[in-house]
Amino acid sequence: MAIFKGAGVAIVTPMYEDGKVNYDKLEELLEFQIANSTDAIIICGTTGESSTMTHGEHLKTIKFAIDKVNKRVPVIAGTGSNCTETAIMMSKEAASYGADALLVVTPYYNKATQKGLIAHYTAIAEAVPETPIIMYNVPSRTGCNIQPATAVALAKNVKNIVGIKAASGDLSQIATMMSMADGCIELYSGNDDQVLPILSLGGLGVISVLSNVAPKETHDMVMKFLEGDIKGAAEIQLKAIPLIHALFSEVNPIPVKAALNLMGKEAGPLRMPLTEMDDANKAVLAQAMKDFGIKLA
Secondary structure (H helix, E strand, O other), X not given: OOOXXXXXXXXXXXXXXXXXXXXXXXHHHHHHHHHOOOOEEEEOOOOOOHHHOOHHHXXXXXXXXXXXXXXXXXXXXXXXXXXXHHHHHHHHHHHHHOOOEEEEEOOOOOOOOHHHXXXXXXXXXXXXXXXXXXXXXXXXXXOOOOOHHHHHHHHHHOOOEEEEEEOOOOHHHHHHHHHHHOOOOEEEEOOHHHHHHHHHOOOOEEEEOHHHOOHHHHHHHHHHHHOOOHHHHHHHHHHHHHHHHHHOOOOOOHHHHHHHHHOOOOOOOOOXXXXXXXXXXXHHHHHHHHHHOOOOO
16 A cells, blocks of 8 residues: 555645744645645655754654644655654654654765665664555765665565655666665655656655645646656656756745745745845746736735
8 A cells, every 4th residue: 555646645744934833824835735635745855944953853853744634635744854763753753643654865974885774774673563664765965866776676575665756866766766666665756846756656646845836736737647648747757857957947935935925925024044035036937827827916
C-alpha cells in the first residue's frame, strides 16, 4: 500500500509578524488543502521553514497538523536532521503523535558517504519500526546525493524505508534508480516542473510547493496521468511552468509565502535568514498567478 498517490502539499508554516507560528492560519490552510483534493499533507519540510524552528516548535506544529487533519488524508512529518540522534528523537516523537509517514532529508553541511547514509537511515528506521519513511534527496540544498544503488539497498533491506522524494533534478539518475529498484521504491517527484517525467518512470505523485496555491490543479495533473489521460496531464503541467518558475525565482519558500499572502491567506513573514520577496519578482509572480487562473485578494 502506497503512503499516498497524487499530490502531497509541502505546506508552509504561517507566522505572525513577530515570527511566532500562527496556528489559526495553519488550520485554515490545512482545511483549504483538504477541501481542494490534496492527497497528503507534508508538515515541517523545507517549505515549512523547519530549519529555523526550535525542536519544541517543530514537534508542536507536527502534532497540531496530525490532530487537525485527523486521518482525513495522510500526514507526513519532516523529521530529518544532519545529526542522526536528533533525527531519531524527532522521528520517535512524530511517530508517537500518529504521523502516517516521515520525510527524512539527507544530512546537510556535514554530509555523509554512501556508507554513512545507509547507517543514518537504517538507525532512524529501526527507531520507528512501524512508521514508513520517505527518503528526501535534494543535493542542491544538502550537498549530499543518495546514489541509486544506495536508495535501492535501503528500500530492499530496511522494511519501513519505502519511498524517496526525488529532487535532484537528474532524470537519468532517477531512471537508473527505478531500473534497479524492481518495484521496491515508492517514487515521488520533489520538483514541480518534473512531475510528469517522474510519473512516467513509475512515480506515484509529487510532494509539491505548487500545491500550496493550486492544490486542485496539482492533484488533477497527477490523477489524469495515473488514469491514462496523458494529454490532459501534460496540459496542466505545461500551463503551470511559468507559475512554477515564478515560485522558484527566489529561494523556496520566499515566493510561495508571498503568493499565499497575495491570495489573502495571511501566511505572514519569513524567518531570517530568509527575507521578503523582491518587488520586481513579486510582480512577475502575481502576473503568473493571474495567468494560471488564481484569484488574488
